[in-house]
Amino acid sequence: MTAPATATPLAVPAGTPFRPLGPLVYIGAGIVAFIALAAVVSFFWTPFDLLYLDYAHRSAGPGTAGHWLGTDRIGRDIATRLMVGARTTLYVGIVAVGIAAIAGTPIGIVAGMVRPGWSEVIMRANDVLLAFPALLLALILAAKYGGSVTTAMVAIGVASLPGFVRVIRSGTIQVMSTDYVLAARVAGRRAPGIAARHVLPNVSGLIIVQASSAYAIAILAEAGLSFLGLGAPASVPSWGRMLAEAQSLLTIAPLTALWPGLAIALAVLGFNLLGDGLRDRLDPQLLGR
Amino acid sequence: MIWELLRRCLIFVVSALAASLLIFWVLDSGCAPAQSALGVNGTPESVRALCTQMGLNRPFPVQYLDWLRGAARGDFGISYVSGVAIGPQVTDQLAVTFWLVLGGIVVALLIAGPLGMLSALRNGRPSGYLLSGLSQIGVAVPAFLAAILLVLVFAVRLDWLPANGYVVPAADPVQFLRHMVLPWLSLGFVQGAVLTRYVRSAVLDELGQDYLRTARAKGLTPFRALARHGLRNAAIPVLTVIGVQLVTILVGAVIIERIFTIPGIGKGLADAAERRDLLTVQGIVFTLVMIALLISFLVDVAYQLIDPRLRTAARR
Amino acid sequence: MPTSQTVEPILRVRGVTVSAGGTELVHGVDLDLMPGERVGIIGASGSGKTLTCMAVAGLLSGGLRAAGSIRLVGVATDLIGARESALAKIRGMRIGMVFQEPMTALNPTMRIGKQVAEVMRIHGTQDRRGAARATVELLNQTGLPDPERIARSYPHQLSGGQRQRVVLAIAMANGPDVLICDEPTTALDVTVQATVLALIDRRVREENAALLFISHDLAVVAEVCDRVLVMYGGHVVETGSVLQVLADPQHPHTRRLLADAELSLPGAR
Numbered sequence: 001m002t003a004p005a006t007a008t009p010l011a012v013p014a015g016t017p018f019r020p021l022g023p024l025v026y027i028g029a030g031i032v033a034f035i036a037l038a039a040v041v042s043f044f045w046t047p048f049d050l051l052y053l054d055y056a057h058r059s060a061g062p063g064t065a066g067h068w069l070g071t072d073r074i075g076r077d078i079a080t081r082l083m084v085g086a087r088t089t090l091y092v093g094i095v096a097v098g099i100a101a102i103a104g105t106p107i108g109i110v111a112g113m114v115r116p117g118w119s120e121v122i123m124r125a126n127d128v129l130l131a132f133p134a135l136l137l138a139l140i141l142a143a144k145y146g147g148s149v150t151t152a153m154v155a156i157g158v159a160s161l162p163g164f165v166r167v168i169r170s171g172t173i174q175v176m177s178t179d180y181v182l183a184a185r186v187a188g189r190r191a192p193g194i195a196a197r198h199v200l201p202n203v204s205g206l207i208i209v210q211a212s213s214a215y216a217i218a219i220l221a222e223a224g225l226s227f228l229g230l231g232a233p234a235s236v237p238s239w240g241r242m243l244a245e246a247q248s249l250l251t252i253a254p255l256t257a258l259w260p261g262l263a264i265a266l267a268v269l270g271f272n273l274l275g276d277g278l279r280d281r282l283d284p285q286l287l288g289r
Numbered sequence: 290m291i292w293e294l295l296r297r298c299l300i301f302v303v304s305a306l307a308a309s310l311l312i313f314w315v316l317d318s319g320c321a322p323a324q325s326a327l328g329v330n331g332t333p334e335s336v337r338a339l340c341t342q343m344g345l346n347r348p349f350p351v352q353y354l355d356w357l358r359g360a361a362r363g364d365f366g367i368s369y370v371s372g373v374a375i376g377p378q379v380t381d382q383l384a385v386t387f388w389l390v391l392g393g394i395v396v397a398l399l400i401a402g403p404l405g406m407l408s409a410l411r412n413g414r415p416s417g418y419l420l421s422g423l424s425q426i427g428v429a430v431p432a433f434l435a436a437i438l439l440v441l442v443f444a445v446r447l448d449w450l451p452a453n454g455y456v457v458p459a460a461d462p463v464q465f466l467r468h469m470v471l472p473w474l475s476l477g478f479v480q481g482a483v484l485t486r487y488v489r490s491a492v493l494d495e496l497g498q499d500y501l502r503t504a505r506a507k508g509l510t511p512f513r514a515l516a517r518h519g520l521r522n523a524a525i526p527v528l529t530v531i532g533v534q535l536v537t538i539l540v541g542a543v544i545i546e547r548i549f550t551i552p553g554i555g556k557g558l559a560d561a562a563e564r565r566d567l568l569t570v571q572g573i574v575f576t577l578v579m580i581a582l583l584i585s586f587l588v589d590v591a592y593q594l595i596d597p598r599l600r601t602a603a604r605r
Numbered sequence: 606m607p608t609s610q611t612v613e614p615i616l617r618v619r620g621v622t623v624s625a626g627g628t629e630l631v632h633g634v635d636l637d638l639m640p641g642e643r644v645g646i647i648g649a650s651g652s653g654k655t656l657t658c659m660a661v662a663g664l665l666s667g668g669l670r671a672a673g674s675i676r677l678v679g680v681a682t683d684l685i686g687a688r689e690s691a692l693a694k695i696r697g698m699r700i701g702m703v704f705q706e707p708m709t710a711l712n713p714t715m716r717i718g719k720q721v722a723e724v725m726r727i728h729g730t731q732d733r734r735g736a737a738r739a740t741v742e743l744l745n746q747t748g749l750p751d752p753e754r755i756a757r758s759y760p761h762q763l764s765g766g767q768r769q770r771v772v773l774a775i776a777m778a779n780g781p782d783v784l785i786c787d788e789p790t791t792a793l794d795v796t797v798q799a800t801v802l803a804l805i806d807r808r809v810r811e812e813n814a815a816l817l818f819i820s821h822d823l824a825v826v827a828e829v830c831d832r833v834l835v836m837y838g839g840h841v842v843e844t845g846s847v848l849q850v851l852a853d854p855q856h857p858h859t860r861r862l863l864a865d866a867e868l869s870l871p872g873a874r
Contacts, residue, residue: 128304128311130533131581133540136574140315143562143570220431224544227433228559247437247548254441261434269429413667499709505664506704507724507775508697510689517723518712597759598713 025281028273035267039086048077050084050237059253069259072242073249078259081237085260088238089267092153092231093218097211099157104164105207109195111165112172123169126162134159134221138230147230156221160214167210171203205282212275216268223264239264293593301586308578309360313353316574318567320345322369356571365572370564375572379554383576385455386542386553388465389472393538394531396477397484404481405488410512412493421489427482433544436475440548443471453550472549476541480534487530488523495519525595532588536581613678615640615782615815616661621673621685623656623665623839631656631839633673638783643809643816645826645847647862648836654819657836658785660685661817662702663692678782698728701776701814703805705788707769711760717744717771718756724778743774746811748804766797770804777808784809785817790825802829823862827851835859 047066048054054075062070069078111122132140138147138155145151175181181198189197225231226240234241239260246257320340327336340346344355359365365375404420411417444452450471456464495501495515504514542555550556554573561569593599616638623631631653638644646654660671663684675684677699682691696702704710711720721743722736731739737756744752747770760768769789776784786805790798806829809816820826826833826847833850835843835858842856854860 124300124304125307127585128307128582131304131308131536131578131585133537135540135543136577139543139558139562140312140570140574143565143567144316146565147562216429223431224433224541227544228547230562243434243437250437250441251445254445257437257441261430261437264431264434265426265429268431269426272425272429499704499706500712502664503702503704503710503772503775504712505693506662506696506702508693508695508727510693513693518715521714522712596714598761 024273025277028270028275028277031266031270032274035086035263035270036090038083039090042080042083042087046077046080046083048080050080052077059249059256061255070253070255072245072256073253078242078256081242082239082259082263085237085239085242085263086267088149088226088232088236089219089222089264092149092156092222093215095153096156096160096218096222097214099154100160100164100214101207101211103157104161105168105200105203107161108165108168109172109199109203111169113176113191113195113199119169122165126165129158130162132159134217135224138221138225142230147225147228149232149236152222152225152231155225156218159221160218163214164207164210167206168203171206172199175199175202205278209275209279209282212271212278216271216275219264219267219271293599294590297586297589297593301582304582305579308582309357309575310353312571312575312578313356314349316567316571317349317352318369318571321567325369360572360575365575366568368561368566368569370561370566370569375569378557378569379572379576382552382554382557382573385551386539386546386555388458388469389476389542389545389551389553390535390538392469392473393476393480394535396473397480397534397538398531400477400481401484401488405485406492406515408485409489409492409496410515412489412496421486424482424485424489427478428486430479430482432475432479432541433548435478436471436545436548439471439475453548455549455551455553468549468551472545472551475545475548476538480538484527484530484534487527491523491526492519494526495523498522521595525592528588528591528595532584535584539577539580612639614638615678616817617674617676618657618661619674619676621657621660621671621675623653623660623669623671625669629839630669631660634834634836634841636834636841638815638817640782641813641815642832643818643830645818645820645830645833646836647820647823647826647833649821649858649862652836653839654836655787658787658817658819662696662700662785663687663689664696664702694728697724697775697781698730698779699782701779701781701784703769703772703776703784703786703789706792707765707772708792710772711768713760715759716756717758717760717763721756721771721775721778724775728779730779739778740774743778744771746777746808747771747774748800749774764797765793766801769793769801773801773805773808777812777814780812781814783815783817785819787819788821789818791820791822798825805829821862823851823865835862 054060054071054077056075057064057071058075059073060071060075064070069082071077072081107122107126111119111126114122134156137159138152141147141151141155175198176194178198181194184194184198222231222238223240223243226238227244229241229244231240232238242260243257243264246253246260250257320336323336323339323343323345324331327339331339344352347355356366363376363380365379367374404424408417408420408424411420440452443450451468452471454468456468458465492515496511496519498519501514501519504518505511509517540555542551542553543559544555545551546553546556547559554577558570558573558577561573614637616636618634618636618638620633620635621631622629622633634653634657636644636657646657648654656665656669659665659669661675661684665671671685673685677684677695679699680691680695684692684695711717718737718740721740722731722733725731725736725739726733740756741752744755749755749767749770755763755767755771760771763771773789784805789805790801793801802825805816805818816829818826818830823833830847833845833847834841835850835856837856837858843850843854843859850859851863854863
């Protein structure tokens, strides 16, 4: 009713940015692909054997005796450990984000389709969960069951859940207000049918975007947990633990701290760029803007 | 507005109760205190007997209400692992963490406010790209990496600041500040980078608003139009993020306090979790979650104060 | 009026182009606005009429650039290429503006009175107390009921028509020489359109301002304007007095606009 009858397409409202995106998405995808490739290759080949200790070259700098990135304080090859560590990072991330997506999507869809009163209840419960960040949940689980990859994954997964519920709910509300959903309802289609046929396909883009962003946060959380010794056991290489070990000999071999740190930052950057880029391409209607 | 505030209070109370129930249920230590009191000498029978005697197998609701009554007064019992009263310990630790969180969010705001605005105003220009690129990288750096790099540069290489430790502010304010600079920067840089992106997008949203064009049509320069008309509105979405960040910093203190050996609540939590001291973990988690819920409640209230549309919407 | 031909135009626009990136969107617009004269610019969406006006006000958004020459009487420099601070002194003082969308044109978190008073405080035409008094008077002049109460209100408590009156009050507060209205009634309910139009008509006459009125609706332009420019695809394709253009349209596009206007004429009144 108050909508402008003639929206002049030439008249760009003051301040609207002309944003050139594009390359950043591909950079993000490239980083992610590179890390995934390193993880996959590590199953078949690594520069050195994972258990090989080069006593002659401990805390060695990059390039020493064939160690691309040098060795740590007991002579383990850093590049090898980074490659195998990528497996841990990606694995924990996949399971954690999987938990959040698989549980969060249906909850979000339901919250977007039920009556406002029920929706409010779901969202309030969601907000309560928001008060438990991944680190806090992981510490709770670690105190109760002992720290392990499993507790880390569950903690990160549950902590990522509220984000999914929120995003999927707002996407669902958008879809529910469209004409084709109205038509489906008029045609007598029931709610589960509408959810499966109309809502889910339309919010699937949102799921992917949210998964990418949640993955970046999951990597940070996993690194933090293994930094504290609450994630992967000492026998399994992980970036966070490598960083924690390097912290103790910062004065002697600062570079050993740099590499795992760089790996973490790069992985997070990659998933963030990917998520942001995908979000920009997504139908803006669904983002509720 | 009164009704809206009451509604918010009610939501806060219900959320707090739900969270406390969750915490008590998940971290219920069962007969562990009895087990630990008897040590290796305890037979299954004697443990069971002591457990009953200590009231640890009363019905769940009774135990919960009992615990909640104590927790509401800051009494979380006595740790069966360390034998220390948990409540006073948590209070002391919280006082330390308070300074850490306060300094961290101040640094974050000092970084994000000007940089976020600048990168929005410079949007589309090289300097704008540079700023948003830097914040994108900053977001990807975990606080503990920032901490390690800062220690490496300012403590190890330059030897300007202590690498770790804590001094009570009342005892020696200068030493207190010297010890806190690196932890503050570690938390502040990373959260500042995150916040910069939100400030930027909130300000960009504002710049696209019709009323900002009206403000310029009145004769305000773009910068003054933003300062007078945009910032208050931009503050609304940014406020939520600050609330979330306070919680993130509070919990992120676990790692930062470990790195800098600061005797705060985060270090207390990590140590207790490592010792499997469920009662202490329960007390600390309860405290942290209540603070988190309180922060989001206060953010909600602040909304009502900033945005007049919400005020009247509630009045109707 | 023969005398108006000898007077110097208050606003002289010469060869103004607007481009985004390398693409030219508005091509060489010429326009003279005499003191007190009312000129309409009509054209379909995307014809470049809004861009032209934004160029005159110096309010083009980031990616858009204007070239050519825009001179305002009494201002030593050309408005195109002028410094932002120089343009800010002109806007709200010499040039007032009313926009298409009243629902979003006012700051939602600031009281109406303060938003109106601000334009006088910025340019120093009133002190604080004077501005408050003048605000009530201005709101009164725009036909708002109970102006004291309106001044204390927030935008969301007003209807679209009322908000547009407030925007007009802001635009006319410092007695500008030129009022630019960009589709001021398009977003309003049909019932309110006529009254707001009549109000603009009256206020411009009272303040003896020149009017630059943009619309896609020939009928509306015919009601308030003396002269009309027809824009199409970024060009001015026809110009003349309202009577002349209405009676004898030269360009096919004008004829089509005319035909459309005839259809919507009963609805617009």
